[in-house]
Amino acid sequence: MMLSIKNIHxxxxxxxxxxxxxxxxxxxxxxxxxxxxxxxxxxxAAVLAGREEYEVTEGTISFLDKNLLDLSIEDRARxxxxxxxxxxxxxxxxxxxNFIKAAVNEKRKYNGQEPLDALAFLKVMKEKMAxxxxxxxxxxxxxxxxxxGGEKKRNEIFQMAMLEPKLAILDETDSGLxxxxxxxxxxxxxxxxxxxxxxxxxxxxxxxxxxxxxxYVHVLYNGRIVKSGSKELALELEEKGYDFITDETDLTAxx
Amino acid sequence: MMNTAYFKDQFEGLADDSSADTIKxxxxxxxxxxxxxxxxxxxxEEWKYTNISSLFDKNxxxxxxxxxxxxxYTSLKALNLPGQNEANVLYxxxxxxxxxxxxxxxxxxxxxxxxxxxxxxxPYQKIVKEHLGxxxxxxxxxxxxxxxxxxxxxxxxxxxxxxxxxIPLYLHHVTHATKENIxxxxxxxxxxxxxxxxxxxxxxxxxxxxxxxxxxxxEIVLEEHAFLAYYKLQNDGPNAAQVSSTHIHQIGKSYVQSxxxxxNGGVIRNNLNLVLDAxxxxxxxxxxxxxxxxxxxxxxTLVDNKQPNCFSNQLYKGIASxxxxxxxxxxxxxxxxxxxxNAYQSSKNIILSDQATIDAKPQLEIFADDVKCSHxxxxxxxxxxxxxxxxxxxxxxxxxxxxxxxAFSSDVLTQIKxxxxxxxxxxxxxxxxxxx
Numbered sequence: 001m002m003l004s005i006k007n008i009h010x011x012x013x014x015x016x017x018x019x020x021x022x023x024x025x026x027x028x029x030x031x032x033x034x035x036x037x038x039x040x041x042x043x044x045a046a047v048l049a050g051r052e053e054y055e056v057t058e059g060t061i062s063f064l065d066k067n068l069l070d071l072s073i074e075d076r077a078r079x080x081x082x083x084x085x086x087x088x089x090x091x092x093x094x095x096x097x098n099f100i101k102a103a104v105n106e107k108r109k110y111n112g113q114e115p116l117d118a119l120a121f122l123k124v125m126k127e128k129m130a131x132x133x134x135x136x137x138x139x140x141x142x143x144x145x146x147x148x149g150g151e152k153k154r155n156e157i158f159q160m161a162m163l164e165p166k167l168a169i170l171d172e173t174d175s176g177l178x179x180x181x182x183x184x185x186x187x188x189x190x191x192x193x194x195x196x197x198x199x200x201x202x203x204x205x206x207x208x209x210x211x212x213x214x215x216y217v218h219v220l221y222n223g224r225i226v227k228s229g230s231k232e233l234a235l236e237l238e239e240k241g242y243d244f245i246t247d248e249t250d251l252t253a254x255x
Numbered sequence: 256m257m258n259t260a261y262f263k264d265q266f267e268g269l270a271d272d273s274s275a276d277t278i279k280x281x282x283x284x285x286x287x288x289x290x291x292x293x294x295x296x297x298x299x300e301e302w303k304y305t306n307i308s309s310l311f312d313k314n315x316x317x318x319x320x321x322x323x324x325x326x327x328y329t330s331l332k333a334l335n336l337p338g339q340n341e342a343n344v345l346y347x348x349x350x351x352x353x354x355x356x357x358x359x360x361x362x363x364x365x366x367x368x369x370x371x372x373x374x375x376x377x378p379y380q381k382i383v384k385e386h387l388g389x390x391x392x393x394x395x396x397x398x399x400x401x402x403x404x405x406x407x408x409x410x411x412x413x414x415x416x417x418x419x420x421x422i423p424l425y426l427h428h429v430t431h432a433t434k435e436n437i438x439x440x441x442x443x444x445x446x447x448x449x450x451x452x453x454x455x456x457x458x459x460x461x462x463x464x465x466x467x468x469x470x471x472x473x474e475i476v477l478e479e480h481a482f483l484a485y486y487k488l489q490n491d492g493p494n495a496a497q498v499s500s501t502h503i504h505q506i507g508k509s510y511v512q513s514x515x516x517x518x519n520g521g522v523i524r525n526n527l528n529l530v531l532d533a534x535x536x537x538x539x540x541x542x543x544x545x546x547x548x549x550x551x552x553x554x555x556t557l558v559d560n561k562q563p564n565c566f567s568n569q570l571y572k573g574i575a576s577x578x579x580x581x582x583x584x585x586x587x588x589x590x591x592x593x594x595x596x597n598a599y600q601s602s603k604n605i606i607l608s609d610q611a612t613i614d615a616k617p618q619l620e621i622f623a624d625d626v627k628c629s630h631x632x633x634x635x636x637x638x639x640x641x642x643x644x645x646x647x648x649x650x651x652x653x654x655x656x657x658x659x660x661x662a663f664s665s666d667v668l669t670q671i672k673x674x675x676x677x678x679x680x681x682x683x684x685x686x687x688x689x690x691x
Contacts, residue, residue: 049647077649089644093662102658103648110649142662143644159648 001062002027002198003048003167008059010047017043019223020059025167028195032209032234033202035220036242041202042086044220045171048200049083050076064166077103078110080166084156084173091143096155097125099143100162107163128161132188150181157188168192169200174208186211206238219245258311262289265317266404275375278406281388285403292397299396304582304614305524305553307398310496315438315468317405318349318431328356331429334460336488338675342456343368343424349431350439350469351408365420367413371444374411379446383411386476387444390502393528393557394472398498402440402472409442414451414481423454423673428471432494433463443473447481449507454673457487459520461495466521469497479507479533484672487525489517490683493548500526508535514670516680517544517552518687524553531558531565531593542571543667545660545687546579546611553582560593567597572667573604574660575611586618587628594623600630605637605663657688 003025010018017040025031035041047054048061050073061068063081071079091099104124105115116124129136134154144152153173160168170189174182189212193199201214209217209231217233218225221242226249227233237245266286294308295301331346343366345357352370359368367379375383388403414420430439447453461467477483489497497520503511515525529538544552558567573581583602602615617630637659645655664684671677 051643072652073643073646074649074651074655077647083647085644085647089638089640091638091641091644091659091662093665094645094658099645099648099650099658102650102654106649106651106654163648 001025002064004062006060008047008061009057010043011055011057012043012053017054017223018047021223021225023218023225025198025200027166027198029216030193030199030201030212030214031216031218032214033200033218033220034204034206034234034237036246037204039220040223041204041220042171045083045169045202048081048169049073074106075110077163078107082160082163082165082168084153084160084168084170086172086175088144088152088156090145090147092145094143096139096141096143100125100139100159103159104162124162128158131161131191132158133184134158149176150178153177153181153185154188157185157192161188161192165197167198167200169202171202172204173201174203174205182208183211206234209234221246221249258314259293261314261316262401269405269407275372275380275383277375277380277384277387278372282404282406285388285391285400288391289397289400289404292395292400294398295396301555302396304580304584305522305551307498307522307524310468310522313436313466315436315466318437318439326356326429326431328358331356331427334427334429336425336458336676337679338423338673339425339427342422345410345424345426347426347428347439347441349437350428350441350471352410352441360422361420364415365418366424367415369411369413371406371409371411371442374413374444379411379413382413382446382476383444386446386474386504389504390472390474390500390528393502393530393559394500394526398470399472399500402442402470405440406442409444412443412445414447414453416448417450418448419452420454423456425456425458428457428459428469430459430461430467430469430495431463432461432465432467434465436466436468438468438470441469441471445473445475447475447477447483447509449478450480452482454484455486456673456676459489459491459495459497461491464494466494466496469495469499471497471499473501475501475503477503477505477507477509477511479509481507481509483509483511485511485513486671486673486676487513487515488676488680489515489520489523489552491520493519493521493550496521496523498524498526500528502528502530504530504532505536505538506532508533509537511538512541512670513539514541514667515543515554517542517546518683520550520552522551524555526555526557528557529559529567530561531567532561534562534564536562536565538565538567539670540567540569540571541667541670542583543664544573544575544581545664545684546574546581547576547687549578551580554584556585558587558598560587560589560596560598562592563594563596565593565596565598567599569600570667571602572664573602573613574607574663575604575613576607578608578610580612580614582614583632584614584616584618585630587620587630589621589623589626589628591622594625596623596626596628598626598628602632603663604632604634605660606634607636653689657685660688661685
């Protein structure tokens with residue numbers, strides 16, 4: 001098992017957001033987590049990546065047989081967990097290329113590999129740039145500074161390509177993208193899909209799943225996974241809206 | 256305070272023969288002024304963040320005239336910064352200009368360097384008379400007067416008309432505090448004639464483990480179309496206190512860029528005055544204080560707009576960790592005649608510990624009605640979102656902090672146009688951040 005989430009409860013500022021999540025993900029699988037706004041989707045991503053504002057009050061998460069909750073933010077990343085941000089941060093004064101090079105070499109060091117020299121790094125970069133159709137001129141700028149919404153998301157997928165994670169969590173990567181940008185980003189993600197890598201797609205809308213076919217779809221509502229199924233579940237949601245599930249759940253809860 | 260009697264003694268013992276009359280008169284008046292006001296106490300508004308007089312509870316000595324015997328050119332060269340070996344270098348030992356140890360690579364036609372006494376008695380008499388001591392109108396404290404009272408073995412630097420000096424000029428201050436606490440009082444008068452160009456670098460080294468106090472005054476005058484880039488690197492030991500006053504008088508339409516990098520030292524106070532005394536003057540002042548331990552750096556700037564259409568911009572950045580203190584007090588005066596003045600000022604700071612202190616104090620005094628002036632101060636912490644983003648890519652906490660602090664410093668550092676100096680400063684900053 002690559003990722004095993006058992007009964008995770010998490011709070012922010014004392015407010016319970018996740019109320020007992022269970023989820024197992026194997027290498028090679030693509031899981032989609034869908035749900036209405038405020039259901040806890042992004043909180044789950046944040047807890048996995050180690051955001052310190054969230055307090056895990058109950059449950060366990062194992063990632064590649066390690067206790068994920070014991071690892072620092074940076075060690076989770078080096079061990080192969082990658083979070084593509086819903087809102088990538090602008091960092092003026094730090095060059096994107098230097099930042100990615102530092103990140104790649106931190107990961108190599110963690111895995112006992114020699115750092116990439118400038119030439120080798122450039123070669124890998126060129127290859128991955130083509131994959132996500134990102135321009136060199138963007139990468140020589142400060143991190144995300146003045147990037148359009150689409151450029152920021154492409155930069156996230158570019159970083160994913162460079163870091164070759166074992167588990168990629170894509171938090172609302174489709175939000176704010178027009179149809180062309182969505183196609184480019186989805187295309188990049190599909191190229192990164194392979195039998196060694198797991199992908200967790202977090203999305204509100206079904207449209208991303210037209211481009212990236214998940215193996216499993218889960219519906220998150222009120223801090224719990226209330227329904228799981230195959231990719232057809234996403235189509236059903238698209239057709240009937242979240243109400244058909246949320247009503248059902250609220251009814252069950254009352255009963 | 257035993258120093259008062261000591262100064263009196265020393266002043267009376269000054270050799271009466273060598274100095275030119277101009278200097279003698281100035282010194283005498285300054286010593287009276289010092290006697291009258293004493294050392295600045297922190298009760299004075301201008302000195303409230305920096306308690307200088309308490310430093311004089313211990314006794315500082317002027318060095319005896321023999322320390323140069325112990326310092327050869329070779330041993331000084333070992334203290335040089337990258338790029339300094341190819342530059343013009345003036346050494347000051349314990350505050351005294353050392354012509355024999357200094358190294359002038361430019362020709363006399365390009366750059367005139369003279370002991371101030373000689374300049375005052377010779378062909379530059381008029382300039383010395385007119386400009387030496389002009390900073391006293393702006394800096395009225397006893398410490399400044401004390402420097403003037405003891406003007407001795409000072410330097411006069413003159414860039415003749417049209418000389419675009421390609422290699423920089425370093426003023427390297429070495430204090431020899433091996434046996435006793437040393438008070439050094441370097442004094443320079445620099446004159447840039449019409450259409451000349453000077454890159455000036457100042458750096459400080461204290462040798463030995465006793466305390467040093469560097470009470471420095473530089474006066475710089477720029478004529479029409481002169482250009483000055485002025486870099487000051489403060490990276491001395493924790494035993495090295497300093498009050499460094501630079502008074503720049505732009506008497507013709509000219510351009511000044513000043514950049515002060517303060518990394519290490521004891522108590523440091525920098526007074527930087529710009530007097531914009533011709534229409535169309537342009538001035539850019541930058542500062543970066545990157546402080547840890549118990550360092551204390553107090554920047555006081557003054558931009559006095561006396562004529563119309565002048566432009567000035569100030570950007571001072573401070574980072575304070577541990578128990579360090581970074582102060583920026585910036586004063587802009589716009590005189591009644593200085594219409595169409597553009598004067599901007601910004602102080603941005605990051606505070607990294609609960610025990611560190613940042614003080615920022617902007618002052619605008621505007622007496623003209625058609626001007627654009629602005630000031631702004633910010634004090635904040637490292638951006639948590641940015642920290643998380645970097646760490647979520649595998650960059651360790653310390654490196655992420657250091658990346659963000661380097662980024663914060665970068666718009667000041669990119670203004671260092673001397674490549675070897677900029678690289679050196681960038682390395683110092685990386686090392687500084689890595690070790691804190």
